[in-house]
Amino acid sequence: MKHIRASLLPAAALAAAAAAVLAAGAARAQDNTAAEIAKYRQMLAEGNPAELWEAAGEELWKKPAGPRNVSLEQCDLGKGPGVVKGAYAELPRFFPDTGKVMDLEQRLAYCRVTLQGLTRDEAMRNPFSAPGKSSDIERLVAYITSESRGLPMNVQLKHPEEKRVYALGQKMFFYRGGAYDFACATCHAVDGQRIRLQDLPNLLTQKGAQAAYTTWPAYRVSQGEVRTMQHRLYDCLRQQRFPEPAYGSDVITALSLFLARNANGGAYDGPSMKR
Structure with missing residues (x-):
């Protein structure tokens, strides 16, 4: 028996060495694939169609509309009425006039109601475009977010409501549910995960969160539209088979x-371009 065990040692060592070589090769292949994908995205970004959405959004921002026939130029996104530059880099945030924490799309709907006289349903109608059906909201969001490009994200937790809502968001990130019993953390709480050719950043790390959050909204090549952060999170929950979240909901x-x-x-770099 001792002789048999000794004779197996070289084979076991060879198997271990082969496994190590294969693992190293797979890691190199994965790194090479990621590098090539990054190059491809960089090439596409040089002609990002999102610029068309940004221009259309700026026009909508300045155009009188609604029952009151006024523009959105006095909308307060957190830095004072009409100040767009750098506003998105500090959102979501607490707004004293509503007594709640709001993200960009919630705040935009609020301004369309209070300034332009739209009903809430009208202000939040058609948030996501579809073939032959464009969305003013996506265009407005593209313009507003573009005005923070190059600026560092600076989201504060000074107000008690901001702290409470952050804790709720953290709970939601780890909450498991749906037909697959998934959570956001299932895909985005460890390093090095990938689905097909898509890297899954670890959103619990600063590096991972910066890489992901700062590039949305984004022009989706596969859809031919600019998709907002609300849409990105809606789509993630849909893929997890969660109940469909209401647009502009507090949980989002x-x-x-x-x-x-x-x-x-992290420096904000949106609207970007994605597959």
């Missing part, structure tokens, strides 16, 4: 605040 704002805060310090 909470999840956005959790992710945005984790991305603090």
